[in-house]
Amino acid sequence: MSACKRIFADSGQINNCRKVIKDNQRFFADLSRIVALAGNEVRLKILFLLDEERELCPCDLSDILEMTIPAISQHLRKLKDGGVIQSRKTGQTIFYSVCTVQLPLLKLFFSMISGSPMEINA
Amino acid sequence: MSACKRIFADSGQINNCRKVIKDNQRFFADLSRIVALAGNEVRLKILFLLDEERELCPCDLSDILEMTIPAISQHLRKLKDGGVIQSRKTGQTIFYSVCTVQLPLLKLFFSMISGSPMEINA
DNA sequence: ATTGTATTTAAGTAACTGCTTAAATACTTA
DNA sequence: TAAGTATTTAAGCAGTTACTTAAATACAAT
Numbered sequence: 147m148s149a150c151k152r153i154f155a156d157s158g159q160i161n162n163c164r165k166v167i168k169d170n171q172r173f174f175a176d177l178s179r180i181v182a183l184a185g186n187e188v189r190l191k192i193l194f195l196l197d198e199e200r201e202l203c204p205c206d207l208s209d210i211l212e213m214t215i216p217a218i219s220q221h222l223r224k225l226k227d228g229g230v231i232q233s234r235k236t237g238q239t240i241f242y243s244v245c246t247v248q249l250p251l252l253k254l255f256f257s258m259i260s261g262s263p264m265e266i267n268a
Numbered sequence: 269m270s271a272c273k274r275i276f277a278d279s280g281q282i283n284n285c286r287k288v289i290k291d292n293q294r295f296f297a298d299l300s301r302i303v304a305l306a307g308n309e310v311r312l313k314i315l316f317l318l319d320e321e322r323e324l325c326p327c328d329l330s331d332i333l334e335m336t337i338p339a340i341s342q343h344l345r346k347l348k349d350g351g352v353i354q355s356r357k358t359g360q361t362i363f364y365s366v367c368t369v370q371l372p373l374l375k376l377f378f379s380m381i382s383g384s385p386m387e388i389n390a
Numbered sequence: 391a392t393t394g395t396a397t398t399t400a401a402g403t404a405a406c407t408g409c410t411t412a413a414a415t416a417c418t419t420a
Numbered sequence: 421t422a423a424g425t426a427t428t429t430a431a432g433c434a435g436t437t438a439c440t441t442a443a444a445t446a447c448a449a450t
Contacts, residue, residue, distance in 0.1 A: 160332055166320075167317070174312055178308060182304065184300070186304065186408085187300040190299060190300045199285065203427090204426075210286050214410075214411090215426080215427070215428090216410080216412095216428075216429085217410080219428055240426075240427065240428095325397090327395095336441090339440080341398055342439085343438085360396045361395095361447095
């Protein structure tokens with residue numbers, strides 16, 4: 147885009163940055179996709195609840211969050227498609243839980259900011 | 269919503285969860301707002317670049333990310349409104365940098381997932 | 391003062407998100 | 421096999437997002 151003609155622009159710096167961004171294109175796409183999943187208030191609550199309770203069914207989540215089952219189900223699908231949660235079926239009930247790989251990320255989300263539920267309800 | 273009439277639902281568990289969610293309503297709203305900011309691929313790259321280079325102007329970012337200046341400027345505004353970045357003015361140039369308070373969160377975003385730029389370019 | 395540079399703001403728009411309701415699927419039990 | 425329960429899927433729609441282009445603002449230099 148090069149809209150600026152400034153003198154102090156360090157073209158070495160610019161080119162280096164451009165390279166880093168290009169070389170890691172995939173990383174940024176993947177990470178932003180996952181972070182965006184947690185950037186929705188309902189999904190963040192779902193992740194928090196699954197983390198705390200180990201596993202819950204759509205019906206539980208519907209009761210807790212006071213939302214319709216289809217609304218919950220659609221969020222669960224996004225989280226599952228994103229590889230953040232997994233499911234196990236028992237009879238007609240489907241239990242969802244956080245994929246163990248993603249747990250550290252979640253723990254950090256919830257422990258990082260002061261005044262988090264973890265601290266309050268410790 | 270209580271759409272399910274299942275026998276095994278633990279109403280104590282449900283009520284406890286409901287309480288935790290309600291008591292921490294503000295926390296979830298605030299955290300999801302910030303996480304959503306980083307959940308956009310362009311903004312994630314901007315945050316990464318500001319973190320790595322210490323500070324950059326909209327013009328630099330436009331060059332690096334190959335996007336128009338207004339597009340960059342609008343992302344910077346959202347990040348600034350969200351309290352994630354700050355700006356300093358020198359002549360006609362405005363330099364943006366990550367608020368120090370938010371740095372730990374960012375470092376984690378970028379270091380957490382295997383194959384991150386940090387590791388690749390160490 | 392006038393011209394030029396850096397940035398923001400504003401208006402318009404295409405694409406995406408998250409809900410709703412209704413219908414479909416799948417399992418269970420009578 | 422019929423009726424009921426748990427869940428998903430699909431269609432529709434209001435609200436939001438992220439870009440585009442054009443205009444406005446602010447500082448610098450001649």
